[in-house]
Amino acid sequence: MKIFFAFLFVPFLAFSQAKKEVVEYNNSIALPFNTTTNTVLNFNTALLQGADPAELIQKRDAVLKSLNSLNQVLSGIKPMSNDYGFYNATKGGAEIYKMYFKNNYTNEQLSNIPATARHNIKKIKDAQKAAEKMNTWNKDFSKRQKKLLLEYKIDLNVDSNMFERTQAHQAAMNYYYEVALNELKVQAFVDDFVDAFNASEKDKIKASQASLKSQIILSNKFMNALKPYKNDDSLLKSSDKVLGFYKKLSLGLIEDVIKFNSFPDNVPNDKVDEYNILVDKVNNGVEFLNTLQSYLNESQVVINKFFQTHLY
Structure with missing residues (x-):
């Protein structure tokens, strides 16, 4: 009987260890990702509230700093062999978003305060494009994250799941845009x-x-x-x-x-x-x-x- 129990217990320990590693792996990627998402949401809100150029530049820099931090974290993590593309999707999305912010929100562009309705229309449409990119990135991130966690029967804490919060944020923003x-x-x-x-x-x-x-x-x-x-x-x-x-x-x-x-x-x-x-x-x-x-x-x-x- 002792041998029988040992036979059952070893696979259980191995699974528990693997589950712990996946939780740590998820948290190491998800936490900086959520921080980046928050900084982007803060920037978009300030942009649409008509914040002055100095504040917009400061919040833009916070986004770039957060993206750099996310990339640094990712560079120090060894991707799991089968993580459903969770790691690569996060890294690829960060690079795309970093380029978008650098190209579309330069100091010069942010210093040009909209003077006409058509300028404001362009500003809102730019914000819509940025939101669409973030929404696509969030959906891809969430889809791969859920697949990975589901395989190891790990429950997501909804309160800390940035995807749901960004979806709610986006719904309110879309209404405002209209x-x-x-x-x-x-x-x-x-x-x-x-x-x-x-x-x-x-x-x-x-x-x-x-x-x-x-x-x-x-x-x-x-x-x-x-x-x-x-x-x-x-x-x-x-x-x-x-x-x-x-x-x-x-x-x-x-x-x-x-x-x-x-x-x-x-x-x-x-x-x-x-x-x-x-x-x-x-x-x-x-x-x-x-x-x-x-x-x-x-x-x-x-x-x-x-x-x-x-x-x-």
Whole structure:
């Protein structure tokens, strides 16, 4: 009987030792990987919150430092013979991501603060690309990690599993992207009007109004179809307020400017009163336009609160 027990016990010890080694192997890779993921999420959040260049550069450097640390850790680890590509996927992803950050977030690029809606649209689309890369890397990492741990019957601690948290983070970000891009598409035509107005380009003013009206219709349809995020309608309300401002602008100042531009250089006597009334209306409209920044500042406060509530 003693020999029989020894026969059973030896394989059990070997399996337990192997299981311990896999746990250590997983932790040695997963912990620095999770740290890197956190630094990337912090950078993306700061980018979309409109952080100043110095802060963005600092957070970009933190990402690069974290990626370098991850690579150093990986260089000191001997890959397991059959880890389902866990090691190589982590190392390969780190190299791709490092190159992406170096090429797309230089000091010069981060120092160029977006000045127009189209610049902001590009910024958001850049952030989307970065998020997609991180999402792909996380999915690949998680898939291979789970296969490895499942083989040795090792349970993942969900609370410390970065994949689930990044998925939740990404869902909130995707919602924000949709709302923000919808709003910025309208703002782009407002920018066109302001440029044309400042340059006294009458045809471009008319064209900007036509484009703005069309985009407002599309944006309103989008807003009406979009549901609140986890019962949080703060972003929708804030964006609707800004879109309402643009609609008033389209029907007010822009309309008045077009009428004003229809007058000849020498205003007929019987049109002087009408002309003077339009002058006053345009001046009032310009004052109204100058309050736009206060609307955008209020909107940014709402966005920041949304991030604080829903980003993980």
